[in-house]
Amino acid sequence: MTEVLEPGILKGVASTTVNKLLKAGFTTVKAIAVTPAREIADVAGMGSDTALKVCRLARMHVDPGFIPALEVLEMRKSMLKCTTSSSELDRIFGGGVETGSITELIGEFGSGKTQICFTLSVNAQLSKEEGGLGGNVCAIDTEGTFMPERVMQIAQEKGLDAEKILEGILVARAYNSEHQAILISSLPELVERSNIKLVIVDSMIGHFRGEYIGRANLSMRQQKLASCLSHLLRVAEAFNVAIVLTNQVLATPDTMYGDPNKPTGGHVMAHACTHRVFLRKGKQNTRLARVIDSPSLPEERIRFAITGAGIVDAEE
Ligand SMILES: Nc1ncnc2c1ncn2[C@@H]1O[C@H](COP(=O)(O)OP(=O)(O)O)[C@@H](O)[C@H]1O
Numbered sequence: 001m002t003e004v005l006e007p008g009i010l011k012g013v014a015s016t017t018v019n020k021l022l023k024a025g026f027t028t029v030k031a032i033a034v035t036p037a038r039e040i041a042d043v044a045g046m047g048s049d050t051a052l053k054v055c056r057l058a059r060m061h062v063d064p065g066f067i068p069a070l071e072v073l074e075m076r077k078s079m080l081k082c083t084t085s086s087s088e089l090d091r092i093f094g095g096g097v098e099t100g101s102i103t104e105l106i107g108e109f110g111s112g113k114t115q116i117c118f119t120l121s122v123n124a125q126l127s128k129e130e131g132g133l134g135g136n137v138c139a140i141d142t143e144g145t146f147m148p149e150r151v152m153q154i155a156q157e158k159g160l161d162a163e164k165i166l167e168g169i170l171v172a173r174a175y176n177s178e179h180q181a182i183l184i185s186s187l188p189e190l191v192e193r194s195n196i197k198l199v200i201v202d203s204m205i206g207h208f209r210g211e212y213i214g215r216a217n218l219s220m221r222q223q224k225l226a227s228c229l230s231h232l233l234r235v236a237e238a239f240n241v242a243i244v245l246t247n248q249v250l251a252t253p254d255t256m257y258g259d260p261n262k263p264t265g266g267h268v269m270a271h272a273c274t275h276r277v278f279l280r281k282g283k284q285n286t287r288l289a290r291v292i293d294s295p296s297l298p299e300e301r302i303r304f305a306i307t308g309a310g311i312v313d314a315e316e
């Protein structure tokens with residue numbers, strides 16, 4: 001339930017405090033409930049005790065704590081799956097890209113990560129019956145690779161109203177990791193206000209890797225990355241949104257066994273992402289995809305293709 005934040009709704013919280021929260025962009029009770037108290041204190045400029053109290057009250061409002069398992073089942077039924085337009089790719093995702101969790105696309109340059117994101121940005125706006133999520137899309141572009149013309153082409157090839165599709169995608173260019181973190185922490189408000197059902201961060205790691213260089217900075221980098229990822233996970237769960245992140249690979253030439261290309265971001269990325277898919281270039285326009293680290297899906301290699309219409313099944 002979306003409760004608009006207004007004086008009196010949180011018992012015992014002064015209206016001056018509520019006004020500070022509103023000014024800082026917390027327009028709903030839920031937005032407060034999913035934000036750490038420390039951050040509320042910083043952003044809204046209030047003492048940590050007040051922030052803690054506000055946070056606790058907001059959480060009680062939206063989350064009564066334990067709920068019957070039957071309700072958990074109902075909640076899981078509300079999970080939606082967005083088609084990638086490739087039935088093979090959908091299959092290894094367990095039916096499509098899921099809401100409520102984070103999906104990670106891993107691969108070298110040109111492996112199709114951004115093209116999958118573009119295709120999903122179009123498909124997410126389709127109705128649930130058509131394999132979409134029936135909502136809008138938010139894209140955080142860290143590499144300057146978001147191309148509206150290409151999204152338009154994909155939409156047109158699918159016979160959709162391309163302008164309407166572009167209107168349904170809110171894009172922000174993140175110029176550095178700090179900026180990226182700010183954009184991510186603004187998501188709870190945006191997601192509620194604009195009926196966002198898919199959030200894309202392409203790429204999640206690029207800025208972090210570029211800015212925190214060397215062993216000495218690694219733990220700081222991982223801490224900041226973990227904080228961004230936990231925000232994203234909360235958005236996914238609290239608002240039943242699909243989150244898609246892209247990640248590069250790092251060649252580890254000293255690998256004796258297995259694939260020498262490892263996803264970047266270490267354990268922090270590995271823990272946060274429920275579904276991790278490895279992408280590789282194949283012959284011509286085809287690509288290979290493989291699920292890694294999945295608790296429920298087999299490690300299977302499939303093929304898909306990239307065409308004018310975006311992602312499609314590869315021809316036999
Ligand atoms: N309009 C198009 N028609 C067909 N293939 C395309 C089109 N646009 C891009 N591609 C393919 O997508 C590839 C780039 O994939 P991309 O998703 O941008 O890679 P990355 O994994 O680096 O994000 C190109 O090399 C090309 O093969």
Ligand SMILES: [Mg+2]
Nearest residue numbers: 113114145202
């Ligand atoms: Mg890309």
